[in-house]
Amino acid sequence: MESLGLSPQIKWPNDVLIGGKKICGILTEMSCELDHISHIVIGIGINVNTPSFPEEIASVATSVRIELGGKHCNRKELMAAVLNAFEPLYIDFLKGGSQPEYLSICRHLSNLMGQFITYETSQGIRSAQAVDIDNMGRLIIRHEDETTEALLSGEVHILRS
Incomplete structure (x- = not known):
């Protein structure tokens, strides 16, 4: 989103907002035992080229297209940008990486801190x-x-x- 000139915020625990409106939702599922995680599934839904929303949700929902002033967004390029941003964090996670780094990102982008x-x-x-x-x-x-x-x-x- 930042590569498009948008300023995302995280609404804990799983929404991404632009200008206080939801643009993305993240769903996670995990299967684990007491001593290990067997798998994690992450699903990301992004409102990309929706030109407008019904009146009842227009005040709380937005899309990349709306935020770009009506300009059509190439979904393949957006997906590539999302995956390119996610990949180094994922690789670091697999290597037992720095949890404080992930949490720092969440804290920095959170729209809730102090609210x-x-x-x-x-x-x-x-x-x-x-x-x-x-x-x-x-x-x-x-x-x-x-x-x-x-x-x-x-x-x-x-x-x-």
Whole structure:
């Protein structure tokens, strides 16, 4: 996305945003035992050449084409750019690479750090401040009473002032 002049942000845990609107979703599946990971599957869906969205989602969704001012995007070139950006990280991961580097990228591109958010629990909707992403990829939040909690997954929303 950056190679197209776009400035992506990550909405923890699995969305990519441009200008606060979702342009990409990432799905992951993992199979593991106690002592090893047998496989990980990653799926990436990118809104590429959608010229417009229905009114009910137009305020929260975008596409590469929309962000490029209506210019058609070559999907093969975009896929090549995504894979070329992903490959060195993947190779480093396979070699037992630097987890802090991946987390640093996530923290740097996160749209949540320092933001007050809402999230859903079994007790209902709660609010807190997003303060970090820990070494396990969990979102660290701080409550009003200064206690912290680690969220493993779930839908979070930035509180608008």
